[in-house]
Amino acid sequence: MMMPFDDLPPHSEPVLLGPDPQFGEINLAQLQQLGMVTHMGGRTGVAEDFRLIKRPLLRAARGQDGPAIRHGNLIVVTSSLPGEGKTYCAINLAMSMAMERDTTVLLVDADVARPSVLNVLGLPARAGLMDVLLDDDLDLSDVILKTNIPALCLLPAGRSNRHATELLASRSMSRLLDDIADRYPDRIVIFDSPPLLITTEASVLAAQMGQVVLVVEAGRTTHGSVREALRQLEPCRHVNLICNKSATGTAGAGYYSYFE
Known part of the structure; x- marks a missing residue:
């Protein structure tokens, strides 16, 4: 059974810990136990699913199937509701893309009200x-974390702020x-966004992305919720769907499908 990561409690205020505040040691063993994609996990079902999911996103980002998409390398992953x-999906997609040759990945925790990416990866909260966005003297390079996966870097959510929507816009x-x-032209940037129907930040963020991935939980998300989420994404030209948590042969197993 997959973990409802979107329901994890948010971190407290960011802190800088450890001998190197710009390095994060991802707990790969923990990710494997959770059934997630890792470079040492082999050809699991989940790894194969995300190989299929990432391919059209990468092709679109690189303009291989038509005219180049503005900000095509910026991909936001969102959902209608929490817990889907x-x-x-954002972490698995980032991990899978980081296995590509000649590609680097930046995973951004943009769910600024309830950040959970670092928690899932086994890391403490950081700036x-x-x-x-709040400090003109702080540069992006000051807060990006290198990791023990050479092709993967992280951008934490940082401190919470009640004006998050205005800041993101x-x-x-x-x-x-x-x-x-x-x-970095070869970098793919994946944003873990808030749910669309819970906060206003998600639609503001999605409108600035080149590609959108909408995660839909099979058997739980209503047609009405999906329609409303897609209505909010109307300004976005490149929207993709992942059908998540649909049952396969094994009870409780997760399966992911991709639709353009």
């Missing part, structure tokens, strides 16, 4: 995205996204 598995955020998208 968006954080699980991050919101701190950069600000010119500072637009400039930050331009910098993230253009600084």
